Amino acid sequence: MKLLPSDTDFFGWVFYLLSKYGAIFLHGAEVTILLALVGTVIGCLIGLLVGVLRTIPLSKNANPVVKVLYKIMQFILAAYIEIFRGTPMIVQAMVVYYGAMQLFKIDMSPMIAGFFVVSINTGAYMAETVRGGIDSIDIGQTEAAKAVGMTHWQTMMSVIMPQTIRNILPQIGNNLIINIKDTSVLNVISVTELYFSGNSAAGVYFQYFPVFFVISVIYFIMTFTCSRLLRWMEHKIDGSSYYSLVKSDMMADPCGHNPVNTHGGTGTWTK
Amino acid sequence: MDEVKAPILQVRHLSKSFGDHQVLKDIDFETNHSDVICIIGASGSGKSTLLRCINMLETPSSGEILFQGKNIMKKGSNVNQYRSKVGMVFQSFNLFHNMTVLQNCMAGTIKVLKKDKKTSEETALKYLAKVGMAEYVNAKPHQLSGGQQQRVAIARALAMEPEILLFDEPTSALDPQMVGEVLTVMRDLANEGMTMVIVTHEMAFARDVSSRVVFMADGVVAEEGKPEELFSNPQKEATKEFLSRFRNQ
Numbered sequence: 001m002k003l004l005p006s007d008t009d010f011f012g013w014v015f016y017l018l019s020k021y022g023a024i025f026l027h028g029a030e031v032t033i034l035l036a037l038v039g040t041v042i043g044c045l046i047g048l049l050v051g052v053l054r055t056i057p058l059s060k061n062a063n064p065v066v067k068v069l070y071k072i073m074q075f076i077l078a079a080y081i082e083i084f085r086g087t088p089m090i091v092q093a094m095v096v097y098y099g100a101m102q103l104f105k106i107d108m109s110p111m112i113a114g115f116f117v118v119s120i121n122t123g124a125y126m127a128e129t130v131r132g133g134i135d136s137i138d139i140g141q142t143e144a145a146k147a148v149g150m151t152h153w154q155t156m157m158s159v160i161m162p163q164t165i166r167n168i169l170p171q172i173g174n175n176l177i178i179n180i181k182d183t184s185v186l187n188v189i190s191v192t193e194l195y196f197s198g199n200s201a202a203g204v205y206f207q208y209f210p211v212f213f214v215i216s217v218i219y220f221i222m223t224f225t226c227s228r229l230l231r232w233m234e235h236k237i238d239g240s241s242y243y244s245l246v247k248s249d250m251m252a253d254p255c256g257h258n259p260v261n262t263h264g265g266t267g268t269w270t271k
Numbered sequence: 272m273d274e275v276k277a278p279i280l281q282v283r284h285l286s287k288s289f290g291d292h293q294v295l296k297d298i299d300f301e302t303n304h305s306d307v308i309c310i311i312g313a314s315g316s317g318k319s320t321l322l323r324c325i326n327m328l329e330t331p332s333s334g335e336i337l338f339q340g341k342n343i344m345k346k347g348s349n350v351n352q353y354r355s356k357v358g359m360v361f362q363s364f365n366l367f368h369n370m371t372v373l374q375n376c377m378a379g380t381i382k383v384l385k386k387d388k389k390t391s392e393e394t395a396l397k398y399l400a401k402v403g404m405a406e407y408v409n410a411k412p413h414q415l416s417g418g419q420q421q422r423v424a425i426a427r428a429l430a431m432e433p434e435i436l437l438f439d440e441p442t443s444a445l446d447p448q449m450v451g452e453v454l455t456v457m458r459d460l461a462n463e464g465m466t467m468v469i470v471t472h473e474m475a476f477a478r479d480v481s482s483r484v485v486f487m488a489d490g491v492v493a494e495e496g497k498p499e500e501l502f503s504n505p506q507k508e509a510t511k512e513f514l515s516r517f518r519n520q
Contacts, residue, residue: 143328144365144424148379148431149355158378162369 004205013210021201021211028197029218031111035186035193036179039118043179044172046119047126048165050077052156054127055134077127084124090185093117097189114191118183122175129171133164166237173230177223194218277340278303279435279466280325285334287317287324294320296490298334302435305464309477309498312487313513318470319362321487322439325468326357339434355383358428358436362443364420366412372399372423373408376430384431391430398426402456418449422456429460436460438469474517478502486510 005012018025054077058070084092097113100106108116137160145155184195198215202208282300286293295317302308310318323329325336327343327350335342343353366375376395380386386394399405402422412420421441428436438457442450454476461467461480471477477484478498485495488509494501505511 138365140361140363140365141367144359144361144367145378146328146351147326147354147357147359147361148427149351149353149383150379151351154382158382159367159369166369 010210010213013205013207014214017201017205017207017210017214021197024197024201025194025214025218028192028194029222031191032180032183032193032195032219033222035111035114035118035183035191036176038115039122039179039183040172040176042115042119043122043175044126046123047130048161050080050123050127051130051134052161053077054131056152081124081127084121085128088185089117089121089182090188092121093186093189110186110189110191113189114183114186114193117186118179122179125175126172129168129175130164133168133171134160136167137163166234169230169234169237173227176226176230180222180226181219278337279339280468281335281337282321282325283335283337285321285324285336286332287320287329288332294490295324295331298490298492300485300492302466302468304466306483307461307465307467307481308469308483308485309481310468310470310485310487311472311474311477311513312493316487317490318487319439322359322437322468322470326354326359326437328359351383355379355431356434358431358433360421360424360428360436360438360441362440364412364417364424364444366420366424366427368412370411371408372404372410372412372415375412375423376427379427379431394432395426395430398429399423401429402426403452416449417445418452421445421449421453425453425456425460435466435468438467438471440470440472442471442473474502474514486513488513 005016053073056070058067062070093113096117097108097110100108100113141159141163142155145159150158183191183193186193187196187199190196194215198211202211205211278301280302282298285295285298285300287295298317298321300321310321312318320329324331327336331344334344336344338353338357341348343350366372367378370378373392373395376399377388377391380391380394381388384391396405396408399408402425404419404422404426407415407419407423412423415423425436425441441457442453445453450473454473457467457469458476458480469477469481481498483495484498484501486493486501486505486507486509494505494507494510501510502514505514
């Protein structure tokens with residue numbers, strides 16, 4: 001059997017751990033990225049839904065039943081956001097995992113509990129981001145959409161949400177990166193993500209520093225890749241900022257004449 | 272034909288208050304087919320609010336708005352359908368930023384009028400050509416000048432083939448050199464018989480193009496009449512004072 005590196009041989013340990021535990025770390029990284037990605041995607045969907053519901057206008061002459069239902073809905077949504085933003089995810093993981101078992105006799109796998117906690121936590125944050133994103137869109141966009149006869153739903157789907165999503169993309173990226181890091185707390189319900197696999201390896205040799213050095217490098221590679229990918233996506237959505245304006249524009253009048261008393265018939269528009 | 276003679280739009284006893292502040296007081300106002308009505312008046316006189324009430328962007332506090340004889344403020348009337356027949360052009364253009372020029376002009380016809388993509392595109396291209404923007408179909412709004420954006424906004428409204436077009440100070444946000452191109456488009460529409468209600472500060476344009484001029488002051492229609500009468504021989508003191516400021520320019 002190969003001898004263990006000496007305690008002072010830092011790089012010796014790093015290579016030894018990589019050869020011995022590399023596959024396990026990679027599996028941990030895989031679980032981490034899966035939790036973060038699925039959690040962020042589902043969280044965003046929850047956030048979009050909650051954010052849109054929170055911005056539905058209530059017309060003054062709506063009937064009383066609708067008004068009461070509206071108030072109840074707004075209360076539930078606000079409570080959801082406040083509760084999940086206001087408690088640590090590590091505690092939520094414990095409450096959900098053990099609570100489901102004790103109260104409802106549901107023995108969900110740690111992984112399922114993990115997906116659930118990350119998604120619902122991200123959803124609470126995203127709901128506020130989405131609400132802010134919707135509020136930041138110029139009211140003129142809504143008015144223009146209404147003026148062509150669109151319903152509230154059509155206005156949201158074809159005009160407001162596409163602009164909101166573009167505007168909150170940096171925040172979605174932020175959440176993804178936070179999730180990659182914060183899924184480490186799920187080790188308390190024994191989800192075998194990256195931190196958990198590092199901890200197991202460290203426990204075998206009592207080599208905490210080399211192990212967590214390797215783990216931190218893996219975390220950084222994941223977060224850095226994600227942030228670059230998202231930046232690239234933003235550019236992709238924005239498209240080229242260059243557009244040739246030099247083509248002939250017969251209507252534009254560079255002299256600044258206001259042709260009030262000139263021609264009046266048709267034919268001036270057509271090419 | 273009866274339908275042509277009946278007023279297309281009637282506003283009766285319309286009032287609008289924001290809190291304690293009454294912006295519009297008992298407005299009566301009528302538009303027939305092919306009318307070009309310019310609403311003039313000082314800032315804060317209620318011109319824009321009246322226009323916004325007409326297509327229900329503001330809910331009037333009281334009164335009636337009759338479109339082709341039907342009261343659209345009645346409970347259960349389809350406001351969206353009504354709006355699809357009443358085009359609106361805004362001071363700040365309000366083109367949809369997430370869409371190209373062509374998509375801007377197709378959004379309404381596809382989503383609201385439920386036309387198929389091909390018909391919708393043909394219609395959009397027809398009206399974009401009309402405002403001289405056919406070459407810019409793939410541009411995004413932020414790549415265009417203000418005058419070009421406003422022309423696209425007019426094409427977007429025209430693509431719905433509305434019964435009436437409302438203009439809310441369409442040239443107020445433009446550089447002087449871009450005002451001309453937008454007014455030319457509007458002038459040609461007027462000559463083609465489009466029914467239009469225009470809130471404007473362009474007095475020369477109002478004098479030359481409109482069939483009737485409405486002067487508003489302090490939330491009421493202070494005076495209205497044919498442009499040549501109202502501009503050359505105003506009856507009310509307020510009208511005289513307002514117009515003198517433009518003459519002295």
